[in-house]
Amino acid sequence: MRRRTFLAAIPAAAAAPAMLRAQAPSPAPAPIWTPGEVRFDRPDVHGGDRPVGASFASRSVVYGLSGAAGSAQPLATQAGIEILKKGGSAVDAAIAINACLGFLEPTACGVGGDLYALLWDPKQGKVDGLASSGRSPRALTFDIAQSRTKNGHLPAYGAASVSVPGTVAGWWALHQRHGKLKWAELFEPAIAMAEGGVPVAPMIAYYIGRAMANFTKPGAGIEEVDNARKVWMPNGAAPKEGDPFRNPDLARTYRLIAQGGRDAFYDGPIADTIERYFRRIGGWMTRADLAAHQAKWTRPLETTYRGIGVQAIGENTQGLATLQMLNILEHFDMAGAGFQSALSIHLQAEAKRLAYEDRARYYADPEYAKVPMEWLASKEYAAERARLIRPDRLMTDVQPGKAPSRGDTTYFTCADKDGLMISMIQSNFRGMGSGLVADGLGFMFQDRGQLFSFQPGHPNIYAPGKRPFQTIIPGFATKDGKPWLSFGVMGGDMQPQGQTQIILNRTDYGLDAQAAGDSPRWHHEGSSESMGEDSGDEGPTGTLRLEKGVPEATRTRLAAMGWKIGASDGGFGRYQCVERIDRNGERVYAAASEMRADGVALAY
The missing domain is CATH 1.10.246.130 (Gamma-glutamyltranspeptidase, large (L) subunit, C-terminal domain)
Structure with missing residues (x-):
């Protein structure tokens, strides 16, 4: 029997000793990754070889004729595609995605934050913009705000950093102009997820853990953290990667918004709850602050x-x-x-x-x-x-x-069969936000007010009822007068x-x-x-x-x-x-x- 045939015929265990003796000495054992660990870092190992495209690309571009969507969480993207398949517009899909992300990715967004969008309107043949950025509370005077500053800026957490949330008003304005499905339909996927639960994704689990550690550490300066603990540490610890997670409070909030529209949030039961909460913890936001907010084209x-x-x-x-x-x-x-x-x-x-x-x-x-x-x-x-x-x-x-x-901000984009493309970004600003969660509402308020200046004469200097400088920006590009890229970073x-x-x-x-x-x-x-x-x-x-x-x-x-x-x-x-x-x-x-x-x- 020839050697090659013989080696192929004998059991692998019997052939192994002879084969090992012929090889060079084995290197030191490589580190082993345990699933759930934050990082497995091997700088000497690079990604596999792709037969087409850029060698460093992680995957291929996804092509379609009828519609497309991309977001920071796969389940949210799936929800957006389903909305498009039901006949919804790209705006409908974007709102559904954003509502899902408020539950799936609370480390970056939620109805406690602000929203901006750029969209290609095929009927008008141009790019439109929407800004829904909330203002500082009227009762938070300059002197009070300045008394809360540290190193010339408002603190990262707590009531002084909170400005009026603009997200729901932004959704409403977009839907009024470009929506096709009924408003309430857009919240069905997010409500189902928040009630039924989903396993927490790796990046999101990592950042929830970091955020909750910051909020609950001694000296964090947050007026109240028990509500945040109830939502994101229901068993005494933040959820780990793959842990099933639910947020029934947020599901109830979404039901109120689905039934009552914009006014449920800004001039209805949610606004009442928000006002009572800030009064209880010594904050400044009122129902009047909320009712005054308007998204702006x-x-x-x-x-x-x-x-x-x-x-x-x-x-x-x-x-x-x-x-x-x-x-x-x-x-x-x-x-x-x-x-x-x-x-x-x-x-x-x-x-x-x-x-x-x-x-x-x-x-x-x-x-x-x-x-x-x-x-x-x-x-x-x-x-x-x-x-x-x-x-x-x-x-x-x-x-x-x-x-x-x-x-820490989320970005998502959608396009539909009619040519409407929307580039949308939404954020609670730094991480999960201010650390404050109103009683029973299941979402955290943004801490965008930290970006106000207190330098005399600066155009971004703090004032009651003023919008702070914003870092969140959607991106859009056109080519030869036609839409090209709806994108964001x-x-x-x-x-x-x-x-x-x-x-x-x-x-x-x-x-x-x-x-x-x-x-x-x-x-x-x-x-x-x-x-x-x-x-x-x-x-x-x-x-x-x-x-x-x-x-x-x-x-x-x-x-x-x-x-x-x-x-x-x-x-x-x-x-x-x-x-x-x-x-x-x-x-x-x-x-x-x-x-x-x-x-x-x-x-x-």
């Missing part, structure tokens, strides 16, 4: 980047920063700089530093301050700022431009930086919708003027954080150029996208999801 800001139209929400957000960064980078040969090269990242980060100086100096509620938006968004100003950047070294003294004298000050990287990856580096999001990211922290989210210890040039996928040669070169390179800390945002493609006279949707989260994109 707004004209988006817009610029072009190499012929591509890019839209952003203005109002009290940082949407303008994306446009400023792109306007500056248009003056450089980004394609020639090279994908993931030191020069490419250097130019992007320098553009960010310039834009964020203006962000810290000028951005605010335009109802209370004359924000020079036209000047900041102009190509002329961008050319002036671009001349400050040097390709071989850092700018040492970065300051905001001199204006003329005139003066979540995560505080990372959002304009992430949106810019997505646009560059698509236009300058030719990546598809999925690879553009999976590509390693950079995140720059630090500004000479803080908006409340910076730690303040980043130094004069800030800290440039790079994901592990950035080439080592790029890291070395950036450090040699003077950048302070920080560790990868997970603060690189999370992305969803629906792209419209015209193929052979037919509309095709391409959907992509974020590999840094639990989410998924689907199409049909």
Whole structure:
């Protein structure tokens, strides 16, 4: 018998000793991952090889002809697709997804937070904007608020940081204009999940645990945490990955909203409960504050980047920063700089530093301050700022431009068979929010008020009844006057930086919708003027954080150029996208999801 036939015929256990003797000595045992552990880190091991597309992409783009949706939680995306299949509009699907995420992903969103949207209206042939950002309570005077500040800012948690929730009003305004299904139908999936329960996803379990530890630690400064414990620690501990979880209080709240519409929340039984709760804990929000809130349709800001139209929400957000960064980078040969090269990242980060100086100096509620938006968004100003950047070294003294004298988040996107596309973002701001949960309502209030300034003369200075500066921004891009990308990147000050990287990856580096999001990211922290989210210890040039996928040669070169390179800390945002493609006279949707989260994109 030939040797090969013999070895194939004998039992594996008998052949193993002889085979092992012929091999080199075994290396030291590798670490073993236990399911449920937060992380299994093997820097020497990389993802498998893909036969098509970008080598670093985590999955393929999802294609469909009739509709598409992407969110940070697979069950929410499924709910959105089912709404579309029932004949609902992309707006109907987005509302259903958001309601589901309020239960499934309370670490990022909920009806206690604010909402913004950009949408392509096929009937009007243009991009519309919706801003539903709540105001500070009228009873919280400047003097009272200032007495609660620490290091010049309101605390991250507690009643002083709470502003009126804008989400439900935003849903209502969107549905009134673009809804097809009955309002109550949109809440059926979320109610069923909250009552019946679902296993908690890995990322969400991790962040619930972190948030509850912060809320319940001694000295957290929160007026009341028993309600939060009841909802998210019903058995004395936060749920672990895979644990079944329910929120019957939130289900009851959703039923009230489903039956009573917007008014149930702002001028009805929910508003009454909220007022009683804040009176009980010594807070300031009243039913009158809630009843006064209105969502606002707004004209988006817009610029072009190499012929591509890019839209952003203005109002009290940082949407303008994306446009400023792109306007500056248009003056450089980004394609020639090279994908993931030191020069490419250097130019992007320098553009960010310039834009964020203006962000810290000028951005605010335009109802209370004359924000020079036209000047900041102009190509002329961008050319002036671009001349400050040097390709071989850092700018040492970065300051905001001199204006003329005139003066933790979830993202999801949907598209439908009629061509309506909606880019929607919704947040409680930092983590789960303020730590406060009104009696029996099952959701947490946002802590967005922390981003108010108390610097005299600053346009974002605190005032009762004023909207605070907002970090949450949806993204949208058009091509040749038609909708192209409905997309977003979540995560505080990372959002304009992430949106810019997505646009560059698509236009300058030719990546598809999925690879553009999976590509390693950079995140720059630090500004000479803080908006409340910076730690303040980043130094004069800030800290440039790079994901592990950035080439080592790029890291070395950036450090040699003077950048302070920080560790990868997970603060690189999370992305969803629906792209419209015209193929052979037919509309095709391409959907992509974020590999840094639990989410998924689907199409049909």
